[in-house]
Amino acid sequence: MRLYDLIQQNKKLKFVDPDSGKTANVAEFHESIAIDDFHGLSLIYSNNKIESIEVFLNFLHSQFTISLLSVQLNLQFKENLEEIYEPYYIYDPSRKEIDGYEMDSVSETIGLFRKKAKPVYTIHKDVKLLLSTSGTTGTPKFVKLSDENLVKNAMSIMEFMPIKNDDVVPLNVPIIFVYGLSIFTTNCIKGGTIICTDKDILQKAFWEDFKTYKFSTINGVPYVYEMLHRIGFFRKTYESLRYITQGGGGLSRALIDAIVEYSEKQEIPFYAQYGQTEAAGRMAYLHPDDLSEKAPCIGKPIKGGEFEIDKKTRELIYYGENVFGGYARELEDLKVYDRTNKLYTGDIARKDENGYYYIIGRMKRFMKLFGTRINLDEIELILKNNLGGETFICVGIEDKYLSIMHLDERFTDNDIKKVLRHKLNIHASAVKIRYIENVPLTPNGKINYREIKELAKLSEMKV
Known part of the structure; x- marks a missing residue:
């Protein structure tokens, strides 16, 4: 089953814009945008707002391959990418015109750019999503992901993440990054309310929305939790908060101790996870019960995944159906999807006697x-x-x-x-x-x- 089909089955799912108060459900988003019926390429410059989510879901439902990018990219970077990949559709709320494109007014708040001339290139049927591993430089290098990659990873995450159908989840991690995307997909399939926000967790406005909408969870990388620790987050009580997740690297012992104390006192489980864009999201997680004893290890592989450590280099190798189909650096690369289940992570690791894995460092660091x-x-x-x-x-x-x-x-x-x-x-x-x-x-x-x-x-x- 396709990712979009799984999302559409969740009849309780709704999306909220915290700034305007606008609310919409999946049925209202379904085919709300007229998209030409062929397999082309669309570039979505997302700002995580509700309009970006509506555009993304419509293209996810379509035949189109989607590239998710930051709306904050430098204009020159954007133009360079568009010249290389020749997208048929472009969604960019920061621009009013694009040379060679005409504007389709989808609604009062959504404008979609469509290329004046229909492209003649071919895209492999399995290339559904293109994600950049660099959100700042506008590099044309993308990770090629299939619908199957996304579904397999979402289903594996939902095996251990305690998502409920009445959860209220903020998109404080941008969906253009695989961690944010995995939060989005899993909660769209199984959760209740998605708060479509461009506010990050260190902004005062985020916490005002937290109080208003009663968030069930928050998510962040290690630096975010280091900053939250400094401002006293773990000394406060948040009645609506049920669980916390973390990705993007290891935590210090002092921070782990603070989180364990908070987690046990408040009965709020903390899920440390390990993943990469090339694996469509998560590859491993550490169960909250093991946080005190085992952290900062990455835990054990997700369901359907396996690890091995190269004996010579100590590089961690991952096996799973969520492994990507290769990189794209130019338009020609979209013709191919190299199906594999093996990923060289670039991380140096060790395994303890109980089967828990620890990341020692990056091979390049x-x-x-x-x-x-x-x-x-x-x-x-x-x-x-x-x-x-x-x-x-x-x-x-x-x-x-x-x-x-x-x-x-x-x-x-x-x-x-x-x-x-x-x-x-x-x-x-x-x-x-x-x-x-x-x-x-x-x-x-x-x-x-x-x-x-x-x-x-x-x-x-x-x-």
């Missing part, structure tokens, strides 16, 4: 310091665990020195260098430390290491 290979993710975690669970960001600068940035001005450089010297025997001369007020983030709330690295290089040039 290493540097050499005085000839010794060091794991940047491990250094971040050591600093967090030894300095109160605060946020630390580490990048290697051309194997010359280790750059560390942090958000707590109470720490002296010596505090940080002392931990590195005692725990990792890293000499102080190889470390450069900087306090910053704000962390550059990608649109899905993860730390933007590319921007951090440029910031470190600029800082070095000014010295």
Whole structure:
């Protein structure tokens, strides 16, 4: 069964725009947009608002392949993508005209751009969704996902996630990212109310909506929970909250302890998950009962999935029906869908005696310091665990020195260098430390290491 068909079966499902109060159900969205009947390509620049969701669901129902992108992409990036992929339809609420396209007024609030000339290219029948692994640069590289990939992953997630048909779920993680998309799909199939919002979890307006609509769950990446911890989230009670989810990386021990204490006291389970865009969402999860003893491990594979660890490289390999059909870098790549069930994750992992998996670091997140290979993710975690669970960001600068940035001005450089010297025997001369007020983030709330690295290089040039 197609993903759209599963969503349409949920008769209790409704969508709410918290700004206008507008409410709609699946039946009202069904075929509300006239879409030409052929297999072409549509680019949807989503802002997570209810209009974007209506457009997305209509194209999900159609024959069209969908590319989900951020409405905040630079105009030049957008034009570059459109030149490469020649989409027949474009939804972009930030533009009033696009060269070579005419505007169809779908409703008072939705305008859809349609190409004046019908394209002649061919798209493989299994390529249903294109997701970018980079939400900031507008790279033409996409992950090719099939309807089957999306359905298999959604069904596996619903095996362990305690979704109820009266849940009220905010889309605070954008659906253009696979974590946000998996929240959307699973709750559309099994949940009750979707709050279509462009507000992130660190905005005051989000919490005003939380109080108004009584959210059943919140979702976020590690940095989001680090910030929530700092502002006292885990010291408060939220009567409507039933469970919390996390994706996008590991948590520090101090943060885990705070979450465990909160979770046990409030009886609110916390689901730590592990996934990648290439797996259509989730590959593993840690059961809330195991959080205290096993975290920061990623737990065990989802139903229908398996792991193995390469004996030479220690790379984690995943097997499952949710594995993608290859990458697209140009229009020609949409002709092919390489069916496989094997994914090289790029993560280095270990497995304990009880079958739980731990991510040690990314294969690319290493540097050499005085000839010794060091794991940047491990250094971040050591600093967090030894300095109160605060946020630390580490990048290697051309194997010359280790750059560390942090958000707590109470720490002296010596505090940080002392931990590195005692725990990792890293000499102080190889470390450069900087306090910053704000962390550059990608649109899905993860730390933007590319921007951090440029910031470190600029800082070095000014010295």
